Every structure is written in C-alpha cells, then in structure tokens.
Amino acid sequence: MGDSEYIVEMKHITKRFPGLTANDDVSINIRKGEIYALLGENGAGKSTLMSVLFGMYEPDEGEIYIRGEKVRITSPRHATRLGIGMVHQHFRLVSNYTVAENIILGSEPQNKLFGFLPRVNIEKANQDIKQLSEMFGLKVDPTAVISDLNVSTQQRVEILKMLYRDAEILIFDEPTAVLTPQEIEFLLDIIRGLRDGGKTIIIITHKLEEIKSVADRCAILNRGKLIGVRDVAETSTAEMARLMVGHEVSFTSDKTEAKPKETVLKVENLTVKGDMGNDAVKGASFEIHSGEIFALAGVSGNGQNELADAIAGLRDAAGGKITLNGTDITTHSIRQRIEEGVAYIPEDRQNVGLVLNFTLRDNLALKRYYQAAFAKKGVMDNKAFEENGKRLIEEFDIRSSNGNATITRSMSGGNQQKAIIAREIDLKTPLIIFMQPTRGLDIGAISNIHKQIIAERDRGAAVLLISLELDEIMDCADTIGVIFDGRINRIAKASDLTVNEVGRFMMGVEEGGETA
Numbered sequence: 001m002g003d004s005e006y007i008v009e010m011k012h013i014t015k016r017f018p019g020l021t022a023n024d025d026v027s028i029n030i031r032k033g034e035i036y037a038l039l040g041e042n043g044a045g046k047s048t049l050m051s052v053l054f055g056m057y058e059p060d061e062g063e064i065y066i067r068g069e070k071v072r073i074t075s076p077r078h079a080t081r082l083g084i085g086m087v088h089q090h091f092r093l094v095s096n097y098t099v100a101e102n103i104i105l106g107s108e109p110q111n112k113l114f115g116f117l118p119r120v121n122i123e124k125a126n127q128d129i130k131q132l133s134e135m136f137g138l139k140v141d142p143t144a145v146i147s148d149l150n151v152s153t154q155q156r157v158e159i160l161k162m163l164y165r166d167a168e169i170l171i172f173d174e175p176t177a178v179l180t181p182q183e184i185e186f187l188l189d190i191i192r193g194l195r196d197g198g199k200t201i202i203i204i205t206h207k208l209e210e211i212k213s214v215a216d217r218c219a220i221l222n223r224g225k226l227i228g229v230r231d232v233a234e235t236s237t238a239e240m241a242r243l244m245v246g247h248e249v250s251f252t253s254d255k256t257e258a259k260p261k262e263t264v265l266k267v268e269n270l271t272v273k274g275d276m277g278n279d280a281v282k283g284a285s286f287e288i289h290s291g292e293i294f295a296l297a298g299v300s301g302n303g304q305n306e307l308a309d310a311i312a313g314l315r316d317a318a319g320g321k322i323t324l325n326g327t328d329i330t331t332h333s334i335r336q337r338i339e340e341g342v343a344y345i346p347e348d349r350q351n352v353g354l355v356l357n358f359t360l361r362d363n364l365a366l367k368r369y370y371q372a373a374f375a376k377k378g379v380m381d382n383k384a385f386e387e388n389g390k391r392l393i394e395e396f397d398i399r400s401s402n403g404n405a406t407i408t409r410s411m412s413g414g415n416q417q418k419a420i421i422a423r424e425i426d427l428k429t430p431l432i433i434f435m436q437p438t439r440g441l442d443i444g445a446i447s448n449i450h451k452q453i454i455a456e457r458d459r460g461a462a463v464l465l466i467s468l469e470l471d472e473i474m475d476c477a478d479t480i481g482v483i484f485d486g487r488i489n490r491i492a493k494a495s496d497l498t499v500n501e502v503g504r505f506m507m508g509v510e511e512g513g514e515t516a
C-alpha cells in the first residue's frame with residue numbers, strides 16, 4: 001500500500017522515445033482535492049508524463065499508485081475505469097453530433113427494448129447531463145450540435161464528458177491556450193469549483209499567472225527531469241520561470257518607442273472568402289509603416305488566418321487592394337511576393353511552414369535555394385546550404401538531435417517553429433508576417449522570439465503580428481487592430497488600450513470608431 005494521503009503517486013517514471021528521454025526518473029505525489037500544476041518548457045515532458053498517467057503510453061520504468069493501490073494503466077479506457085479523465089489540448093469531439101451524444105459516446109445509458117434489445121436512452125442522458133452541468137456551473141445545452149459551439153463551450157463539453165464518466169482525477173492539458181481573457185477567468189472558476197466538489201485537478205501549462213491564481217502546488221520539469229515541487233503561495237512567478245528555463249527570464253521586452261517611417265503595407269477594403277465560400281474578411285483596411293509592429297488581436301476563427309493568407313498570396317482577394325511599398329500586389333503570385341519582400345511565418349507550421357521529411361538544412365534554405373548564393377547555373381551548391389544551416393541553427397538556438405542533417409519531423413514543435421522564424425527573418429524583407437509565432441512555446445522561447453520580432457522592427461521592417469495571446473500583443477505591439485467576425489473594429493496605439501478593452505473588442509462587445 002502507498003501512503004493514503006496521496007491519490008496519485010508516480011514513482012521513478014522514465015519514458016523514452018527514439019533519440020529522446022521524455023521523462024527521466026520523475027516522481028510526483030498528488031494529494032486528493034488539490035490543484036496541482038505541471039510547469040515546463042516545450043518538450044520538457046509534461047504532456048508525456050500525463051499521457052502515461054492516462055494510459056496512452058506505458059512507462060519504460062517506474063510505478064504508478066492510484067489511491068494507494070499499485071496499478072499498470074494499459075489504456076485510456078482503463079484509466080477512465082480508475083476515475084482518471086483528461087481534456088486534451090486538441091479537443092476530441094465529433095462535430096456533427098450533439099453535446100449529449102458526444103458526452104455519452106462509449107458509455108451510453110441503455111434501456112432494453114422489448115426487454116432485451118439495447119436502446120440508447122438519450123432523454124435520460126440529456127437529463128443527467130443537465131444536472132451535472134448545473135452542479136458544476138458548466139452551462140451547456142445537451143441538444144446543441146458541436147459544430148455550432150465556440151471553443152470555450154466545446155471545452156466545457158470535454159469537461160462534462162469526464163465528469164459523466166465519474167472521473168475523480170481530472171487532467172487538463174494547456175486548457176487556456178485557445179481562450180480569451182474573459183473565458184480564461186471563467187474556466188479557472190470552473191476548475192476551482194471542481195476542486196471544491198472534491199475533485200483532484202492536474203493542469204499542464206506554461207502560463208505562470210494562471211498557476212499563481214489557481215494551483216496549490218506546482219512541479220517544474222526541465223528537459224525531462226523534475227527540477228522541483230513548490231507551494232505556489234510561497235513562490236514568485238520569477239522563481240518559477242527561472243526553475244523552468246534554467247536562467248533568469250525577463251517578462252517584458254525592453255522595447256524602445258517605435259519610430260515609424262514610410263508606409264510599407266497598405267490594405268484597403270480587403271474582402272477574402274473562407275473555405276466555405278463565405279466572406280471571412282469583410283472590407284478590412286489598415287496600414288503598417290516601416291519600423292512599426294501592427295498587432296492584430298482576435299479570437300480564433302474571426303478571419304485573421306484568411307487575412308494573413310491573402311497578404312502572403314496563399315488565398316485570392318475577393319475584393320479590395322493590397323499595396324506593398326507603393327506596388328499593387330493584389331494579384332501577384334506567392335513567389336513574386338517573396339521576391340518583392342513578404343516573409344511569412346504561418347500558423348500551420350507543419351503543413352504550410354515546413355516540409356517535414358526534409359532535413360533541417362534544406363528547410364532553412366526553402367525560400368532561397370534557387371538564388372545565386374545557393375545555386376550556380378541551376379546546380380545546388382551543397383556548401384552554401386551547409387553554411388546557411390549552421391549559421392541559423394546557432395543564431396536562433398535551434399535544438400535538434402543531429403544539426404543540419406536532422407529530419408525536421410523528429411524535432412519538437414518549438415524547435416520547428418524556431419526553424420521557420422530563422423528562415424523568414426533571415427530574408428530581411430520589408431514586410432514580415434508573424435502568425436501565432438509563439439503558439440505552444442514556453443517562456444524562454446517566447447521571450448526570445450519577442451526580442452526577434454522587436455529587432456525586426458528596429459531594423460526598419462513593417463511587422464504584422466497576428467496572435468491569440470493577448471499578453472503577446474500587449475508586450476510587442478506599437479499599434480493594435482482588433483478583428484471580430486472579419487471586420488477590424490478598432491485600431492489604436494497600443495499605449496492607449498488596456499488588456500480588458502482589447503478583450504471586449506475581441507468578443508465584439510464594443511464597436512470602436514477608427515482612431516489612428
């Protein structure tokens with residue numbers, strides 16, 4: 001028997017993947033009824049450790065005790081039977097099913113039809129779910145279809161799915177990554193309520209402020225090893241950051257006042273169609289000057305992707321005009337735009353930003369391989385590729401198992417992101433578009449990328465930063481535009497806006513006039 005004070009004990013867990021030890025002899029103990037945070041950079045091993053607890057991986061070494069009993073958790077279904085539930089970063093819901101259908105999937109309440117044929121009792125399910133949702137303050141309509149719900153409501157459905165299966169130990173993987181500030185507050189309240197209802201909560205995150213506001217204790221991982229466990233009330237965010245990254249971290253970029261010069265990008269009345277043929281961007285107008293960071297804030301799915309794609313040439317404009325340094329580029333091809341000086345860090349790094357089966361070296365040269373420096377009379381110059389790769393790997397601290405020769409697919413998301421940023425910044429273009437540049441990255445990498453964004457501005461680039469992270473926008477922007485439902489409903493100097501005002505515009509609550 002383990003110590004009964006702990007509901008979860010993970011002892012000496014080691015989990016290896018080819019070329020990587022994701023968890024290296026990690027031991028953690030979690031008390032019943034506490035909120036326990038797992039903190040660490042990307043690739044520190046947080047998600048792996050929780051995937052082991054949830055039965056998605058079996059550990060190579062180590063033991064797990066649940067409620068004092070030693071267990072070998074062989075599958076998520078087994079974990080569910082032990083009362084463990086997990087809300088993944090990417091929700092796992094069937095989009096054309098209703099809320100109730102998703103919640104009961106795999107554990108349907110059944111009536112016997114004619115006494116022996118099982119029939120799903122959806123009325124009972126709807127009732128049970130309504131009760132559960134009221135008990136934990138999770139407002140959802142059991143009969144609504146998932147595809148009609150916004151992200152934060154879908155997340156509540158995921159939480160209800162765990163509760164419906166009687167989960168007592170709830171694991172949240174980066175739960176606030178996709179939420180607005182207002183939705184985050186609401187979720188943290190829900191999490192506190194779950195704890196008050198006797199649940200034990202484990203949160204994986206790299207957002208220190210959230211840990212400070214809800215967690216009782218936090219375990220800090222760094223490169224697969226457990227660095228320490230701290231009482232949150234007695235630990236400053238600066239100390240957490242230092243443990244997590246291994247050195248002091250500055251939270252705000254030391255950025256000087258912008259000195260905007262001539263207009264580089266001018267977008268006039270731009271309309272862009274979405275994938276469904278609807279207008280995703282509706283008559284957007286703004287301009288960005290040389291030496292200015294223009295940040296576009298918005299909740300996911302309000303047209304920002306389509307807007308960026310249209311400027312970079314991945315989508316056609318349905319109306320309006322895009323001008324770069326005085327040249328109308330509205331109908332130019334992607335390669336023409338690259339030559340004219342558009343660099344693009346796309347949101348979908350794996351499908352758009354990189355060729356995953358290429359080496360790191362080749363990915364770092366993707367935008368230039370045909371230029372004189374890399375090719376003599378159309379023949380690739382190997383040495384130039386090698387040197388370019390080496391220089392960028394060093395300059396941007398891209399970590400990989402095999403340097404230039406690493407197959408990009410095998411790198412962590414954070415390092416894949418660094419590779420794209422290195423390649424694009426190195427083009428030294430007049431316009432650079434950063435789309436979600438730090439999504440899923442940790443503080444060390446984030447503060448590094450923010451410095452690079454600001455350095456781009458300082459060398460005179462016009463920077464378009466599109467982000468769902470409000471902190472990032474407040475930290476980097478000189479000018480902020482807020483996009484809601486395809487329209488830019490407010491443009492103002494960053495210094496004139498508070499986080500809450502931006503949050504309200506993002507929800508479409510306040511229609512602001514144009515002020516430049």
